[in-house]
Amino acid sequence: MITALAGGVGAARFLTGLVQLIKPEDLTVIVNTGDDINLFGLHISPDIDIVSYTLSGLVNEEKGWGLKGDTFECLNMLKRYNQESWFNLGDKDLATSILRTKMLKKGFTLSQATVSVGAYLGLKMKILPMTDDRFATYVKTVNGTMHFEEYLVKRGAQDKVVGIEYVGVEQAKPALGVIEAIMNSELVIICPSNPIVSVGTILSIAGVREALKKTKAKKVAVSPIVAGAPIKGPADKLLSGLGFEVSAFSVAKLYSDFLDVFVLDNADAAEKSRIEALGLEAKVANTIMKDNESKIGLAKIVLNASAVKCCSK
Amino acid sequence: MITALAGGVGAARFLTGLVQLIKPEDLTVIVNTGDDINLFGLHISPDIDIVSYTLSGLVNEEKGWGLKGDTFECLNMLKRYNQESWFNLGDKDLATSILRTKMLKKGFTLSQATVSVGAYLGLKMKILPMTDDRFATYVKTVNGTMHFEEYLVKRGAQDKVVGIEYVGVEQAKPALGVIEAIMNSELVIICPSNPIVSVGTILSIAGVREALKKTKAKKVAVSPIVAGAPIKGPADKLLSGLGFEVSAFSVAKLYSDFLDVFVLDNADAAEKSRIEALGLEAKVANTIMKDNESKIGLAKIVLNASAVKCCSK
Numbered sequence: 001m002i003t004a005l006a007g008g009v010g011a012a013r014f015l016t017g018l019v020q021l022i023k024p025e026d027l028t029v030i031v032n033t034g035d036d037i038n039l040f041g042l043h044i045s046p047d048i049d050i051v052s053y054t055l056s057g058l059v060n061e062e063k064g065w066g067l068k069g070d071t072f073e074c075l076n077m078l079k080r081y082n083q084e085s086w087f088n089l090g091d092k093d094l095a096t097s098i099l100r101t102k103m104l105k106k107g108f109t110l111s112q113a114t115v116s117v118g119a120y121l122g123l124k125m126k127i128l129p130m131t132d133d134r135f136a137t138y139v140k141t142v143n144g145t146m147h148f149e150e151y152l153v154k155r156g157a158q159d160k161v162v163g164i165e166y167v168g169v170e171q172a173k174p175a176l177g178v179i180e181a182i183m184n185s186e187l188v189i190i191c192p193s194n195p196i197v198s199v200g201t202i203l204s205i206a207g208v209r210e211a212l213k214k215t216k217a218k219k220v221a222v223s224p225i226v227a228g229a230p231i232k233g234p235a236d237k238l239l240s241g242l243g244f245e246v247s248a249f250s251v252a253k254l255y256s257d258f259l260d261v262f263v264l265d266n267a268d269a270a271e272k273s274r275i276e277a278l279g280l281e282a283k284v285a286n287t288i289m290k291d292n293e294s295k296i297g298l299a300k301i302v303l304n305a306s307a308v309k310c311c312s313k
Numbered sequence: 314m315i316t317a318l319a320g321g322v323g324a325a326r327f328l329t330g331l332v333q334l335i336k337p338e339d340l341t342v343i344v345n346t347g348d349d350i351n352l353f354g355l356h357i358s359p360d361i362d363i364v365s366y367t368l369s370g371l372v373n374e375e376k377g378w379g380l381k382g383d384t385f386e387c388l389n390m391l392k393r394y395n396q397e398s399w400f401n402l403g404d405k406d407l408a409t410s411i412l413r414t415k416m417l418k419k420g421f422t423l424s425q426a427t428v429s430v431g432a433y434l435g436l437k438m439k440i441l442p443m444t445d446d447r448f449a450t451y452v453k454t455v456n457g458t459m460h461f462e463e464y465l466v467k468r469g470a471q472d473k474v475v476g477i478e479y480v481g482v483e484q485a486k487p488a489l490g491v492i493e494a495i496m497n498s499e500l501v502i503i504c505p506s507n508p509i510v511s512v513g514t515i516l517s518i519a520g521v522r523e524a525l526k527k528t529k530a531k532k533v534a535v536s537p538i539v540a541g542a543p544i545k546g547p548a549d550k551l552l553s554g555l556g557f558e559v560s561a562f563s564v565a566k567l568y569s570d571f572l573d574v575f576v577l578d579n580a581d582a583a584e585k586s587r588i589e590a591l592g593l594e595a596k597v598a599n600t601i602m603k604d605n606e607s608k609i610g611l612a613k614i615v616l617n618a619s620a621v622k623c624c625s626k
Contacts (some may be wrong), residue, residue: 009429040445041414041415055343071384071386071404073404074404074407074408077406079414081409082433083411090391091387091404095394096394098354100364101354117394
């Protein structure tokens with residue numbers, strides 16, 4: 001069994017390579033829910049949807065989020081009604097949140113709603129929210145504290161970050177299966193996701209970091225930072241806002257208490273020895289997933305760092 | 314001031330003629346909410362939306378409901394998710410119900426939500442739900458009792474009707490302004506709507522029928538039945554299911570305790586004397602609203618039956 005800790009677009013792209021090499025049934029993806037937000041009366045789970053849409057082949061590949069060929073008529077009409085319309089929820093995409101919200105109102109957990117959506121989309125891997133409890137990532141900026149999606153989408157990550165707050169972190173329990181997946185896997189992959197607001201949130205859930213330290217699984221992370229900048233998203237702004245260096249090394253250091261192997265990009269080969277000095281194995285490789293071949297290539301490197309056998313390609 | 318009691322499509326079409334002859338600001342439309350239904354986690358008010366969309370010129374004229382050029386991507390995705398998708402809510406149309414539901418959750422009344430939507434759509438007349446309280450029309454059929462929209466849309470009005478039930482009628486108070494509008498008008502128009510599930514529901518609200526009897530307004534109804542059949546909708550099935558004759562006369566009789574004038578179609582001229590025998594004035598005219606000219610023509614006949622002056626055309 002393989003477990004992956006995932007944020008949104010970067011993780012989802014990596015996983016599309018991975019699932020071509022392993023049995024999807026053997027994969028559990030633990031997804032960040034710190035970005036979850038209530039808008040339009042709906043419970044929206046951005047990262048869960050990105051991962052589910054991407055792995056089912058329905059994602060809008062250009063954007064990395066949302067459904068292929070989706071329209072935005074509801075949103076356009078909400079604009080006419082002077083409603084908050086900064087969150088780009090497409091018309092088809094709305095249906096996912098309608099189903100999820102309906103299930104939550106009926107007393108189902110977010111895990112159960114996620115399984116339902118996955119089943120309808122034909123997914124064979126298990127996708128788990130990191131927690132079924134309320135958890136929201138807030139970004140403290142010089143212009144005030146705001147929900148992560150507000151920081152990212154509404155305000156375009158323009159506000160200088162001075163801190164981060166995980167609202168609900170004290171109460172949030174890992175969703176059923178999260179700790180079990182980590183403990184029972186041969187390999188745990190930390191996907192190339194934001195180390196603060198995607199992986200950091202998952203690691204903040206009670207018991208997760210401890211399970212990562214205890215499990216016999218090989219723990220392999222892929223750097224989301226290449227040549228001092230993230231491939232996508234505001235990781236650089238968040239890292240520097242919190243006083244961290246913006247580098248592959250910096251990410252490796254954040255994971256160094258539980259990690260075995262860190263995969264960094266060719267562009268960052270010079271950081272290899274610093275990372276090794278953290279007590280980690282460092283693998284230099286091409287981490288830019290510009291096409292299917294490079295996605296598979298990167299997944300192979302991660303699998304080869306463990307005892308897991310590639311089963312195809 | 315003019316007040317109109319309205320159901321959906323027939324009423325809305327009639328009112329588009331009327332508002333070309335009077336100042337829209339002088340018109341209050343009291344709309345049936347017996348069709349209101351909760352679906353997709355949203356409070357949907359079919360008749361309020363039909364009237365609002367029609368009077369703002371945004372309605373899909375072919376269908377008589379929904380918004381012009383609307384798409385159904387959310388609904389298509391809900392089908393994929395195996396969710397109830399028999400109610401044809403378009404993507405733009407969803408936004409109206411999202412706004413309404415949001416306002417209701419915040420503690421606003423249905424009246425207030427209706428005013429908001431109307432304002433954004435640029436409406437100058439006042440549109441009032443008959444009640445701000447829960448009210449739902451259920452149809453008793455040989456195949457069980459069901460919500461009116463389920464009877465009409467989901468099952469295509471195929472089940473033999475044996476009765477009708479107004480759920481909530483004992484508790485429902487008229488919305489603020491309903492009784493006042495009736496009492497302070499010169500003319501109250503009973504639009505060509507279903508006498509059981511559109512006008513009948515409004516008349517069932519405590520105080521409405523009494524206000525219609527007491528007001529000094531001229532009360533003029535337009536027959537929704539022409540030549541023994543409704544122009545649109547299942548009025549024939551409901552009337553006959555409840556043991557009423559399906560005729561203009563039958564509708565006139567249902568209103569005869571408060572009505573002054575009944576406008577019936579040329580095709581039903583033979584019923585004129587029977588209607589007059591109910592103590593009503595009967596006006597035979599063309600009631601088929603096939604184009605704008607005929608809508609205006611019908612509105613003129615209604616206005617001429619009262620002391621209200623046509624102000625244009």
